[in-house]
Amino acid sequence: MQDTLVVLAGRSLYYGGGWHHPRAGRYVETRNPGLNEPICAVAEADAADVDAVVAAARAGFKLWRKVVPLERGRILKAIAEIVRKNARELAALDAANCGNPIKEMVGDAAIAAAQLDFFGGLVTEMKGDTIPMGPDALNLTVRQPLGVVARILAFNHPFMFCAGKMAAPLAAGNAIIIKPPEQAPLSSLRLAELVEGLLPEGVFSVVPGGREAGAALASHPGVDKVAIIGSVGAGRAVMKAASDTIKPVLLELGGKNALIAFGDADPDKVADAMVAGMNFTWCGQSCGSTSRAFVHKDIYEQVLKRLPRKVARFVPGIPTDDATTMGAIISGVQHERIMGFITSAKDEGARLICGGATPSDPRLRKGFYIEPTIFADVAPTMRIARDEIFGPVLAVAPWADEAAMLEQVNSVEYGLTCSIWTNDLTRAHRTAMEVEAGFVWINEVSKHFLGAPFGGWKQSGIGREECLGELISFTQEKNIHISLTGGAPN
Structure with missing residues (x-):
């Protein structure tokens, strides 16, 4: 791992096709949460730096929109x-910097590459539209890029978010500014090194x-637009x-x-799905994790014992060990x-x-680790039933009355994902229509499908x-009206 870190030269700001020291000269330590040790110092941008970055991006956009x-x-x-x-x-x-297992992070890179291919295609x-106006006029719409897009990323999938989320703005003809997670910026900086020269200066x-x-x-x-995970x-x-x-915001x-x-x-x-849906591999640090399980009383104890x-x-x-199946929490504060x-x-x-404790393995004593944890008999008034934990904690509750259960499901301010398990197609579809969530699985959990819109309802987000x-x-859409009479009066 040390060899990888030594070759990472870019720890400053990357814009205008080159590397720049922050204007205030601030560099901050980025750490390895699995070992609770420093890795290196990385630049910390301030508002003055952002002014320079945006100016370079606007210049790059003028070139890129013509490609x-x-x-x-x-x-x-x-x-x-x-x-x-x-x-x-x-x-x-990523494994060293954000604490997720390296085997899983290789998969993240594959997902990011697939997104680049997808949007590139x-x-x-x-496409725009034409609107009928009769024989003497043509009315049409065209789509043009917005300009400069900023994307602010989360720490749970740093590289996948960087490479994958740059794809759509660039495909549309925009310049893109990536603000990597402050806890895990290294893979984004390395990508800038790897793609240097492929894009016009200022575009990335x-x-x-x-x-x-x-x-x-x-x-x-x-x-011109800001997106955040x-x-x-x-x-x-961000919205304010x-x-x-x-x-606009995403x-x-x-x-x-x-x-x-x-x-x-x-x-x-169901037991398999509950475990898979929690994303224990990356310690439940996922906005899409199904961290509340509502299990019918007829199968409740059977599920729990499994x-x-x-x-x-x-x-x-x-995290950097290929054999690792569950990584570290991002920081001591989150732990x-x-x-x-x-x-x-x-x-x-x-x-x-x-679960419910830190692991006893002496190799892990310095890092931020928590065992996969499952609680049963969780009441809707408990904190673990209401608040997003963003950790490896699953709350399980029994239910008997469908209407009361659905009321509990929809009672929180969030509405991102939901997973429904039943062999009754009518019941499955009815429930999918009732839950207040933007992305619903039936007899499936956790998976994303490239091409299928992912996003939330309520306070889980805006956009897909x-x-x-x-x-x-x-x-952005532009309407163009063309008179075919040559400006002459009718």
Whole structure:
């Protein structure tokens, strides 16, 4: 791992086709949460840096918008190949910097490459319309890029979000500014090194920093759209900042998602789904995790007794080890917060099925680890039933009355995902229509499908990603009316 880190030269700001020291000279330590050790120092941008980055991006946009769509698509596919060729190195950086297992991070690189290919192939689909006006006029619409797009990323999938989320804005002809997660910026900076020279100067920028940099991007008059993956609180802050310049936002925010199991479902498959839906591999640090399970009383105890065996394959370990099946929590602050939820669940009377502690492995004593944790008999008033934990804690509750259960499912402020398990097609479809969530699985869980719109209802977000709609959202529509009378009076 050390060899990978040594070759990472770019720890400053990348914009205008080159590397720049932050104007205030601030560099901050980025750490390895699996070992709780520093890796290196990375630049921290401030508002003055953002001004320079945006100016470079606006200059780059003027060049990039004139590149024909098929050529933009070719370049995106070339970046996808670079990602595939360097997947192992990029995964190693993420494993060390964000704490997710390296094997899983290799998969993240493959997903990012697929998104680059996908949007690179959609460049000719940004189509307009014609509106009939009779024989003497032609009325049509065209789609043009917005200009400069800023994307603020979360720490749970740093590289996948960087490479995957640059694809749609670039395909649409925009310049893109990436603000990587302040906890895990290294893989984004490495990507800037790898693709240097492929895009016109200024078209792709990577600006590491904290809240000041994010706020400056969101409010900057030279940024035409801002997108964020993060908490509800962060989304609100971005939306408020963006309102100063009336710029559109794309918000992919938190979730307190439900898995609903009906009495006719197979208890073994339900138990598998509950474990898979929690994304224990990356410690439940996923906005889409189904962290609330509502299991019908007829199969409740059968499901519960299967869970310890199902979850046993997730064992916390050093993230850069290929054998590791469950990684580390991102930071000490988040670790303490999650342990607080576990304590409150015990105090409020939830039944601990498994986990609930830090692992005893002496190799892990310095890092931030928590065992996969499952509580049963969770009441709707308990903290673990209401608040997004963003950690490896699953709350399970029995139910008998369908209407009351659905009321509980929809009672939270979030509405991102939901998983429904039943063999009754009518019941499945009825329930899917009733739940207040933007992305619903039936007899499936956790998976994304490239081309299918992903996004939330309520305070889980605004907009959709991973689909044609995401590409279109980075364009603006223009209507053009042409008189065919040559300006002569009728």
